Amino acid sequence: SRVLPGKYDLTLVVNDGSIIKKTSFIINVGDCHKITVSGQQSKQVCGCNAERYSFLVKNEGNFQETYDLTIGGSASSWSRLSETAITLNPSQSKEIFADINVPCSTKGIYDIVLNVKSQSSLASSSGKSDIDVRKCYDYTATIEKNFISCCERTVQKIPIKIRNDA
Numbered sequence: 001s002r003v004l005p006g007k008y009d010l011t012l013v014v015n016d017g018s019i020i021k022k023t024s025f026i027i028n029v030g031d032c033h034k035i036t037v038s039g040q041q042s043k044q045v046c047g048c049n050a051e052r053y054s055f056l057v058k059n060e061g062n063f064q065e066t067y068d069l070t071i072g073g074s075a076s077s078w079s080r081l082s083e084t085a086i087t088l089n090p091s092q093s094k095e096i097f098a099d100i101n102v103p104c105s106t107k108g109i110y111d112i113v114l115n116v117k118s119q120s121s122l123a124s125s126s127g128k129s130d131i132d133v134r135k136c137y138d139y140t141a142t143i144e145k146n147f148i149s150c151c152e153r154t155v156q157k158i159p160i161k162i163r164n165d166a
Contacts, residue, residue, distance in 0.1 A: 004122065005031040034060040035067065037116050037127035046136030048104040055096045055114045055127050059088035066119045071098060073113040075131050078102060081114075100131065107135045138165040 010025040039055040059065055066087040071079045082097040098112055110131045117124040140163045150156045 003029050005029050032062040033065065033118060033121040033123035035065070035116055035118065035123045035125045036060055037114055037125045039112075039114060039127035039129040042130040042132055044132045044134055045100070045102050046134055047102050047106045048137060049102055051100045051102070051131070053098040053100060053112060053129050053131075055098065055129075056093055057086065057088070057096055057114075057116055058093035059090055061121075061123065062090055063121075064089045065121065065123065067116045068119060069096060070115045070117075071112065072115055072126075073111040073128065075100060075102075075110040075112045079112055085119075102131070102133055104137075106133045108133055135165075139163060140165055 006029055008027045008029065010027055012023045012025065014021045014023075036058045037055055038058075040053055043051060043053070045051045057067065057069075064087065066085060069081055069084050069086065071081055073079075078101050080099050082099070086094050086096070088094060096114060098114065100112065110133060111128055112131060113126050113128045115124070115126045142161045142163075144159050144161070148156055148158065
């Protein structure tokens with residue numbers, strides 16, 4: 001069924017041509033196709049590194065369901081899911097992994113979202129994790145002199161200062 005969970009009012013009207021009778025019903029449609037997704041809160045990652053995120057998908061409904069899995073969020077282009085579809089029985093859960101390959105030039109807070117949608121009902125859910133990308137590898141190189149005068153077959157020492165900026 002494609003009916004959303006909730007309470008619905010139903011009025012049944014019976015008309016035999018001479019008498020009209022009405023009866024009211026309250027119909028409570030349960031959430032029989034419920035799905036939950038939970039993920040890690042946040043991780044710190046260095047640019048140029050890979051990281052694995054874990055999400056737990058649980059079928060809290062009453063029926064076996066097959067779900068499509070997609071990745072979203074600002075870090076989705078760097079991400080790959082371990083699976084793109086899963087089938088779960090009622091109360092069954094499964095761990096899904098998102099492998100992230102962070103580009104080297106990246107720095108800041110990004111997110112990854114696992115979207116789960118049933119193939120046979122309106123059930124859907126999503127879980128989000130944050131990625132705190134740090135600039136762990138950076139340096140500055142400076143040369144004290146930008147001009148050197150020398151003769152043929154001579155040795156000239158040029159000091160270079162290298163500073164770790166990470």
